[in-house]
Amino acid sequence: MKTMIYSAMLAALAINVGVKAHAAEPRPQLPTVVVVHGAFDDGSSWNKVTALLQAKGLKVVSVQNPLTSLVDDVAATWRALDDVPGPVVLVGHSWGGAVISEVGGDARVKSLVYVAAFAPSEGQSVADLGKGYPQPPGADFITKDNAGYLRLNAEGMRKHFAQDLPPGTVRSMTLSQGPISAGSFDEKVVTAAWRTRPSWYVLTEHDHMIDPGLQKAMAEKISAHIVSVPTSHVPQLARPAQVANAIAAAAAGAAE
DSSP: OHHHHHHHHHHHHHHHHHHHHHHHSOOOOOOEEEEEOOTTOOGGGGHHHHHHHHHTTOEEEEEOOOOSOHHHHHHHHHHHHHTOOSOEEEEEETTHHHHHHHHTTSTTEEEEEEESOOOOOTTOBHHHHTTTSOOOGGGGGEEEOTTSEEEEOHHHIIIIISTTSOHHHHHHHHHHOOOEEGGGGGOBOSOOGGGTSOEEEEEETTOSSSOHHHHHHHHHHTTOEEEEESOOSOHHHHSHHHHHHHHHHHHHTTOO
16 A cells, blocks of 8 residues: 555656646747838838737837938848847848848848848849849839939829728828938848848739749749739738738747
8 A cells, every 4th residue: 555655656746847847848939020111111011910910929120211221221120130139030021121131141030031022142232133124113103302312103102002002091101101212222232141041932913113023033042932912012011911921930930
């Protein structure tokens, strides 16, 4: 009888120790998602995606690019990273793809997500990437002011940037867009972080701002996981759930 009682006590102790050991195991640290907007846009374009990612338990930081130069936008993104503890998933839309290609070499960045975005190689500019591809229809609606900054006019926003969004949303986007320095598109990146980071690419099939053929070529060049969506240039507003799912997939592989 004593032997049976002693054996039962040992078994209970082993179970208890096992439970405590299991409870003490650290949970993987989820990455913070840092989103970078593009030209003719601002950080508010990520609001729908941000809400969906937060519902999945992810923290999100939105960078407000000054759009004064590639160097300045990279600096703004690095400042955002400095306030983020732990691993990061960097997400860039359109022009923001050049920014995350440069910043993504930071050790904190574990994966990259390009959303209808430029993915330059070392020594390439955004202007270089478009060579050999048809000029997108939206380019004809870009205006330049006396200070050398570019904006997309109301017709271009309505017909070619966000042609699948409600009129009221498009009007707000036209008013809130950030003008970008024309010289930014000629600045060459030094780092192509996609060479050393797992990458995702959300390809927009009805894009009038970045030729879908160019998008496909860039996505294949960077060996990205490709998610194709039948949208305009702003899938984060037209199909936010699909964009959020792509980002969540990148985040799942980046947990530490």
